[in-house]
Amino acid sequence: MRKIIHVDMDCFYAAVEMRAHPEWRDIPMAVGGLRERRGVITTCNYPARKFGIHSAMSSHQALQRCPHLLLVPGNMASYKAVSLQIREIFHRYTDLVEPLSLDEAYLDVTDSPWFAGSATRIAEHIRHTIEQELDLTASAGVAPNKFLAKIASDENKPDGLFVLPPEAVADFVYQLPLTKIPGVGAKTAEKLNALGLTHCHQLLAFGEAELVARFGKFGALLWQRAQGIDEREVQPHRIRKSVGVETTLLEDIQQPEQGVIVLAELWPELVKRLNERTIKGLCLKLKFSDFTQTTLSRRTSVLDVLLAEQLCVEVWQRAQGRSVRLVGVSVELDHDTEDNTDAERQQLSFDW
Numbered sequence: 566m567r568k569i570i571h572v573d574m575d576c577f578y579a580a581v582e583m584r585a586h587p588e589w590r591d592i593p594m595a596v597g598g599l600r601e602r603r604g605v606i607t608t609c610n611y612p613a614r615k616f617g618i619h620s621a622m623s624s625h626q627a628l629q630r631c632p633h634l635l636l637v638p639g640n641m642a643s644y645k646a647v648s649l650q651i652r653e654i655f656h657r658y659t660d661l662v663e664p665l666s667l668d669e670a671y672l673d674v675t676d677s678p679w680f681a682g683s684a685t686r687i688a689e690h691i692r693h694t695i696e697q698e699l700d701l702t703a704s705a706g707v708a709p710n711k712f713l714a715k716i717a718s719d720e721n722k723p724d725g726l727f728v729l730p731p732e733a734v735a736d737f738v739y740q741l742p743l744t745k746i747p748g749v750g751a752k753t754a755e756k757l758n759a760l761g762l763t764h765c766h767q768l769l770a771f772g773e774a775e776l777v778a779r780f781g782k783f784g785a786l787l788w789q790r791a792q793g794i795d796e797r798e799v800q801p802h803r804i805r806k807s808v809g810v811e812t813t814l815l816e817d818i819q820q821p822e823q824g825v826i827v828l829a830e831l832w833p834e835l836v837k838r839l840n841e842r843t844i845k846g847l848c849l850k851l852k853f854s855d856f857t858q859t860t861l862s863r864r865t866s867v868l869d870v871l872l873a874e875q876l877c878v879e880v881w882q883r884a885q886g887r888s889v890r891l892v893g894v895s896v897e898l899d900h901d902t903e904d905n906t907d908a909e910r911q912q913l914s915f916d917w
Contacts, residue, residue: 566731568684569799570672571706571714572691574651575723577668579610580701581647582637594635597624605813607639611723623856644668647699654694658687663799669718671711673799685728692726709734712795716745738793741765746790748783756780765791809848809895810834817854817888821881824851825874827892832870835894844868846897849876853887868896 574580578596583589595609595618604624616631628634648667655662661673672691680686688705695703702724706717709731720727729737742764743749743757760779762768768776768791776784789795810831818824828849847865852858861880865872873894881889 566675566709567673568675568677568682569708569711569714570674570684570688570691571708571711571718572655572670572672572688573704573706573715573718573722574668574695575702575704576608576610577701578608578639578644579613581644582640583610584700585643589635592635593618593631593633594637595624595627596637596639597627604636609634647701650699651695651701651703654691654698657694658691661799661801663801671714671799685726688726688728692724710793710795711797711799712747712790713737713793715747716741734793738791739764739766741791743768743787746787748786753780753783805898807848807895807897808835808838808842809850809893810838811850811891811893811895813852813891814889817890819888821878824877824881824889824892828873828877828894829870831892831894832873835896836868839868839896843899844896845899847872847876848895848897849873849880850891850893850895851880851884851889852891852893853884854890855887856890858891859883862897866899 579594582594582596590610591612593610593613593616595606595613597604597606597608606618606620606622606624606627608620609618609627613627613631613634616627616634618627618630618634624636628636644667648664651668652662652664652670655670655672658679659672659674659677663671665671672687674682674684674687676682677684677687680690684707688707692703692705695701704718704722704725706714706720706727706729708714708717708729713729713734717727717729743762744754746765749757756779757763760771762771768787773785773788776788778784780787812827812831814827818827843866845864845866846862847868848860848862850858850860859880861876863872863876877892
């Protein structure tokens with residue numbers, strides 16, 4: 566039986582900004598561009614969330630909901646530096662730390678000598694240390710596996726702790742909404758709802774065979790998660806699967822030729838981030854004016870800008886008259902030919 570902690574910083578980017586500017590703590594503020602420029606909200610503080618603002622929302626829509634919203638540009642160098650300080654704190658308690666992003670991580674404290682092995686006390690002490698040393702708050706979840714720990718960390722946000730002991734798992738999962746399961750997005754939830762499935766206990770009655778027949782491998786995963794099962798181990802050295810760059814445009818563009826120009830601007834940054842690692846695939850991403858998005862991929866071992874331009878033209882056909890507000894390009898890394906355990910690199914936007 567493992568003891569897993571999931572630590573998630575509270576509105577991390579916004580919190581770092583508010584630490585530098587205490588006068589912003591009680592007013593609605595968000596990280597994600599400037600009023601005179603288009604952009605997407607990366608995160609926002611809790612006063613802003615009262616207006617219905619959330620990450621991935623366009624800054625234009627956020628300003629419509631809260632005209633007096635303070636918008637500040639991101640400072641990724643600062644966030645990275647603070648993230649390293651947070652990880653240093655994690656490693657005081659265990660070497661089994663798996664970062665998921667700059668602001669969250671899994672910790673396996675099963676064999677930790679701290680506090681006589683009490684995962685609850687370790688999690689509380691980590692939260693206290695982060696607040697005392699960094700003047701930031703974190704929420705944490707304690708559970709027997711990664712799936713449950715991640716859900717638990719969201720139960721008492723912000724600045725909270727939720728502990729799910731093994732004996733409470735069955736009751737907790739029984740009433741768990743399916744939308745809490747990672748991978749169950751809006752479209753999958755819609756398909757499940759059409760089958761009368763909204764909570765985990767309904768999946769158990771539905772049956773594993775039927776789930777697999779309708780959803781394939783993901784159906785088998787749903788069956789496991791509905792029982793609170795997750796055998797994944799905490800991986801201190803997560804293998805990075807892709808590297809990418811993208812940009813939200815100041816103004817929508819209409820023609821694929823314009824997209825090719827944007828792609829040419831992104832390309833040098835992609836090459837820099839790839840850092841001579843080998844690849845096995847190339848992917849183009851477009852987000853349209855209605856905020857839907859699409860991708861088109863090709864298998865390739867060569868980082869070829871001409872192929873990227875071709876993909877850009879091909880994927881543009883899906884626009885069907887819509888303008889494009891975001892262009893992105895990424896590569897799938899080939900781990901069969903190299904040992905890449907760089908968990909520090911993040912897929913960051915090229916521009917706001």
